[in-house]
Amino acid sequence: MSDAPRRQFEASYREGRAPWDIGRPQPELVRLAEEGEIVGDVLDVGCGTGENALYLASLGRRVLGIDLAPTAIERAKAKAAERRVAAAFLVADALELARLRRRFETVIDCGCFHALEPERRRDYASSLCEVLSPGGTLHLLCFSDEEPPGPGPHRIAQHELGDAFRGIFALTRIRPGAFAVTVPGWTPRAWVATLVRI
16 A cells, blocks of 8 residues: 555544544444354454454454554554453555465454555455455445545445455445444444455
């Protein structure tokens, strides 16, 4: 990923204004876990300060969280140590997942895909293939095109998910959902998509 997004995300954490850093796991992820949808070893792509990864690790999953922002990863590691939760965290690029040299049964993405520029989405899908074996599952939470225009990431239409992952993943389920954010009175509309690597 280019240096501009790295600097932008790093600044969001350093300046304390990341609206997605809510201090708890995303409710949509908790729902997926309660439904038994999160299995095996888990990669959390764009993990931020680690709340989703720490939650899944507390349930007994082996979890690795990655993020571009070193400050976010430092905070995630500190939380893991403080809570005595065995989750691992690493500064890494979602477009270069082959460098991890690991395989996972499940990948979670709560806000990474919708931050990518459209021309990089296929690259992201290909990168995910380096860490997911055929039959592995991606659970993706992204802003929906039903969310009115305004600040924040790209609004994603269902067909854009299909276009990005076509021929690489099968979109097996998609439902409306929501993001929890720190902005009072705002609950952005989202898609909760499940995709299986072909």
